[in-house]
Amino acid sequence: MLGSLPSFARLVTELSKLPGIGGKTATRLAFHLLRRPHEEVEALATALLEMKQNLSFCRRCFNISEGEYCRICRDTGRDETSICVVQEPQDLIAIERSLGYRGRYHVLQGALSPLDGIGPQDLKIPQLLARLKDEKIVEVVLATSFTIEGEATALYLALLIKGAGIRVTRPAHGIPLGSDLEYIDSATVQLALDSRREL
Amino acid sequence: MLGSLPSFARLVTELSKLPGIGGKTATRLAFHLLRRPHEEVEALATALLEMKQNLSFCRRCFNISEGEYCRICRDTGRDETSICVVQEPQDLIAIERSLGYRGRYHVLQGALSPLDGIGPQDLKIPQLLARLKDEKIVEVVLATSFTIEGEATALYLALLIKGAGIRVTRPAHGIPLGSDLEYIDSATVQLALDSRREL
Numbered sequence: 001m002l003g004s005l006p007s008f009a010r011l012v013t014e015l016s017k018l019p020g021i022g023g024k025t026a027t028r029l030a031f032h033l034l035r036r037p038h039e040e041v042e043a044l045a046t047a048l049l050e051m052k053q054n055l056s057f058c059r060r061c062f063n064i065s066e067g068e069y070c071r072i073c074r075d076t077g078r079d080e081t082s083i084c085v086v087q088e089p090q091d092l093i094a095i096e097r098s099l100g101y102r103g104r105y106h107v108l109q110g111a112l113s114p115l116d117g118i119g120p121q122d123l124k125i126p127q128l129l130a131r132l133k134d135e136k137i138v139e140v141v142l143a144t145s146f147t148i149e150g151e152a153t154a155l156y157l158a159l160l161i162k163g164a165g166i167r168v169t170r171p172a173h174g175i176p177l178g179s180d181l182e183y184i185d186s187a188t189v190q191l192a193l194d195s196r197r198e199l
Numbered sequence: 200m201l202g203s204l205p206s207f208a209r210l211v212t213e214l215s216k217l218p219g220i221g222g223k224t225a226t227r228l229a230f231h232l233l234r235r236p237h238e239e240v241e242a243l244a245t246a247l248l249e250m251k252q253n254l255s256f257c258r259r260c261f262n263i264s265e266g267e268y269c270r271i272c273r274d275t276g277r278d279e280t281s282i283c284v285v286q287e288p289q290d291l292i293a294i295e296r297s298l299g300y301r302g303r304y305h306v307l308q309g310a311l312s313p314l315d316g317i318g319p320q321d322l323k324i325p326q327l328l329a330r331l332k333d334e335k336i337v338e339v340v341l342a343t344s345f346t347i348e349g350e351a352t353a354l355y356l357a358l359l360i361k362g363a364g365i366r367v368t369r370p371a372h373g374i375p376l377g378s379d380l381e382y383i384d385s386a387t388v389q390l391a392l393d394s395r396r397e398l
């Protein structure tokens with residue numbers, strides 16, 4: 001039946017390429033879009049094309065950017081001696097939202113994952129090392145995720161960078177604010193106890 | 200941060216208008232699309248526009264259609280004296296797949312739902328009644344969903360149509376093929392027993 005509606009079938013195929021959207025959800029979305037006013041579907045299509053046209057990655061730090069350099073690299077008011085290394089632009093956004101950091105960033109666009117065949121050359125690691133040579137960097141904050149891949153990436157980078165006389169740090173592990181001790185996993189509680197502070 | 204990337208924010212807004220896709224999923228999808236090759240995003244945008252351009256609803260039965268009349272209404276080999284009433288084009292597809300019906304269809308594009316303010320005028324019911332007058336219909340199969348709204352719609356239509364000397368039927372309730380009795384809800388088992396047949 002849908003085979004006789006090539007433009008519908010094509011939309012379902014394209015939608016099901018999105019992550020987390022299988023054939024059934026794609027069909028449901030396509031039927032929804034079919035019922036929506038023409039302007040709404042056009043707005044979505046235009047938004048897709050304009051995003052792709054206007055956005056790219058910052059030439060220096062690989063954050064998403066509307067120009068050659070991202071807003072943070074263009075901001076002269078930030079600490080130019082510190083680089084915070086994150087995996088994805090989303091992580092950068094989370095750190096910016098916390099207002100806890102005022103330096104520059106470097107987005108690796110992934111983490112080391114030998115099982116998936118992702119090595120240092122597949123990430124923006126060579127570009128990070130080049131920046132460490134060219135810019136006067138005093139501290140590198142390794143804010144990759146606290147997962148196995150993220151920890152491995154941080155460890156790998158720490159070993160690479162430490163020799164160059166640059167301070168290498170990592171955000172502290174511990175109990176999140178507002179959480180009940182009983183619901184926190186024991187590994188986190190253990191780490192938080194290990195790094196206990198004098199009050 | 201995303202506020203400084205209007206084309207990204209706009210895409211997230213448009214994506215989160217889709218059913219079942221909230222702000223977080225929309226952001227995740229947008230980041231995914233940002234990383235995909237230009238052609239892939241363009242293919243999705245084109246598929247959206249072409250679907251909207253090429254598809255509309257059949258003038259007679261309100262099934263989705265690439266022309267004025269849908270494939271089924273154009274097919275002269277089908278039984279023209281029978282109309283199967285369904286809620287959505289998806290239901291029509293399910294019935295076609297079963298190969299159990301060779302007549303025409305009428306897609307209501309919804310079901311009666313007073314709580315949501317959906318009355319007979321909001322569905323394609325007036326158009327169905329007009330067809331019953333104009334075409335030589337012998338049987339109407341009410342295949343609306345087996346939900347409260349679907350049952351109510353079937354009952355409403357049965358009362359409207361029965362007077363006109365047309366046979367009104369509804370697909371049988373019963374145990375689905377390949378299912379274990381112990382996992383079927385008791386209301387279905389009761390209905391299946393009520394309609395038991397001689398072997």
